[in-house]
Amino acid sequence: MRAERRSLPIADADEDWRWQLKNAVRTLEDLKARLALSPAEREATRRLLEAGGLPLTITPHFLSLIDPSDPDDPLRRQVVPSELEGVPDPWGRRDPLGEEDHEAAPNLVHRYPDRVLLLVTDRCASYCRFCTRKRLVGQGPTPRLAELEEALGYVARHEEIKEVIVSGGDALMLSDEKLDRLLARIREIPHVEIIRLATRMLAFAPMRVTEGLLDVIAAHHPVYVLSHFNHPRELDDNAKAAVLRLTGAGVPVLNQTVLLKGINDDEACLTELFRTLTRLRARPYYLHQCDLAPGTAGFRVPLERAMEIVGNLRGRLSGLSMPQLVIDIPGGLGKVPMFPSPVTREDDEGVELRGFSGRTARYPKR
Numbered sequence: 001m002r003a004e005r006r007s008l009p010i011a012d013a014d015e016d017w018r019w020q021l022k023n024a025v026r027t028l029e030d031l032k033a034r035l036a037l038s039p040a041e042r043e044a045t046r047r048l049l050e051a052g053g054l055p056l057t058i059t060p061h062f063l064s065l066i067d068p069s070d071p072d073d074p075l076r077r078q079v080v081p082s083e084l085e086g087v088p089d090p091w092g093r094r095d096p097l098g099e100e101d102h103e104a105a106p107n108l109v110h111r112y113p114d115r116v117l118l119l120v121t122d123r124c125a126s127y128c129r130f131c132t133r134k135r136l137v138g139q140g141p142t143p144r145l146a147e148l149e150e151a152l153g154y155v156a157r158h159e160e161i162k163e164v165i166v167s168g169g170d171a172l173m174l175s176d177e178k179l180d181r182l183l184a185r186i187r188e189i190p191h192v193e194i195i196r197l198a199t200r201m202l203a204f205a206p207m208r209v210t211e212g213l214l215d216v217i218a219a220h221h222p223v224y225v226l227s228h229f230n231h232p233r234e235l236d237d238n239a240k241a242a243v244l245r246l247t248g249a250g251v252p253v254l255n256q257t258v259l260l261k262g263i264n265d266d267e268a269c270l271t272e273l274f275r276t277l278t279r280l281r282a283r284p285y286y287l288h289q290c291d292l293a294p295g296t297a298g299f300r301v302p303l304e305r306a307m308e309i310v311g312n313l314r315g316r317l318s319g320l321s322m323p324q325l326v327i328d329i330p331g332g333l334g335k336v337p338m339f340p341s342p343v344t345r346e347d348d349e350g351v352e353l354r355g356f357s358g359r360t361a362r363y364p365k366r
C-alpha cells in the first residue's frame with residue numbers, strides 16, 4: 001500500500017490523455033509494428049476493418065501493459081481482433097439489451113422508472129472486442145450537446161427520474177469543458193439527484209483524471225464514477241493513481257467487470273482484481289455475464305461456471321470486495337443478480353441453508 005501512495009503524482013496536463021488518443025493504434029500496419037500478430041489475428045483484423053463496425057483502437061498506455069510475447073495475454077485478447085470474434089454465435093443479437101426499443105428520446109434509454117441512461121458519445125479511447133454496444137460504438141456521428149436537448153427535455157418532464165447515467169461510448173471522452181456544460185445542464189433539472197459517469201478511461205488512459213476533471217466533477221456533486229476494470233494487470237501504477245485521485249477527492253468509484261472466457265474467468269484473478277480495487281476505495285459493483293452482442297460467443301463464460309465462480313468467492317472474499325454477478329436480460333428486461341441458491345432443502349416449517357464452507361443448518365420460515 002505504501003508503494004501505491006508513493007506512485008500518486010502523475011502528469012497533470014490535458015495533453016497527456018489527448019496524446020494517448022492521438023497516438024492510438026488504429027490500423028493493421030501500426031498494430032503489426034507493435035505486436036507480433038498471429039496469422040489468425042492478422043486475418044481477423046483485416047476482415048473486421050474491411051467490414052466496418054467496431055473500430056480497432058488501442059491507446060499506447062494500454063498497449064504498454066500487454067506482454068508482446070504472450071499470444072494469450074488477457075489484456076491483448078480484450079482489444080486485439082482475433083478468431084474469437086468469428087466463433088459461430090447463434091445467440092448473438094445486434095441490440096442485445098433492446099436499447100432501441102426503450103429509447104425514450106434520441107440517445108436516451110429509459111428502462112427502469114427512476115433512472116435513465118444518456119448516451120453522450122459513441123467514442124472510447126480503445127475498443128473492447130466484446131462491447132455490448134458494438135452496433136454503434138466508434139461509428140459516429142457523436143452527438144453535439146444541442147442534440148441532447150430532446151433527451152434532457154424528456155428527463156425534465158419526468159419527475160420520477162432521480163438518476164442520470166452518463167455513458168456512451170465513454171463519458172470521459174468529452175472534454176472537461178463539454179462535460180462541465182453537460183453536467184450543469186443536467187443539474188438544472190431539480191428532481192435529478194444523482195449523476196453517474198460510466199467510463200473505461202481509467203484503464204485505457206488513466207491520465208484523463210486531471211485536476212481539471214476533478215474540479216468539474218466537484219462542481220456537480222453527487223457524482224458517482226462507474227469504472228470498468230476486467231483484470232488486475234489493468235491496474236498499473238497510473239491506473240491506481242487515477243482511481244486514488246478520484247476516491248481521494250471524495251468521488252465514490254464503483255467498478256464493473258465483464259466476465260470473459262480465458263481472460264478473467266478464474267477465482268484467483270478476480271480475487272486479486274477485487275481486492276486491489278477495494279484497497280483503492282473503489283467498490284466492486286457488478287460482475288457482468290457477457291451480453292449477447294454478435295461475435296461474443298468466444299468470450300462468454302458458461303453460466304454454470306459463472307455461478308460456480310461466484311459461489312467460490314462468496315464468503316472467502318470480504319463483502320466489501322464482492323460484486324454481484326448480473327445478467328442483463330435480453331430484450332431490455334433489466335439486470336438480474338445470479339448466484340447459487342443457498343437453499344438445499346425446504347419444507348413447510350423451514351429451509352436448510354448451506355454456508356460458504358459447505359455446512360448446512362435450518363432456519364424457520366416464520
Ligand SMILES: *Cc1c(COP(=O)(O)O)cnc(C)c1O
Pocket residue numbers: 097109110111112115116117165335
Ligand atoms: C444498467 C442500466 C441501468 C443502471 O442499473 P443499476 O442496476 O442501477 O446499476 C440503468 N438503465 C439502463 C438502461 C441500464 O442498462
Ligand code: SF4
Pocket residue numbers: 123124126127128130131132133137168169170199200
Ligand atoms: S469501453 Fe465500454 S463502450 Fe467502449 S468499447 Fe469497451 S465496453 Fe464498449
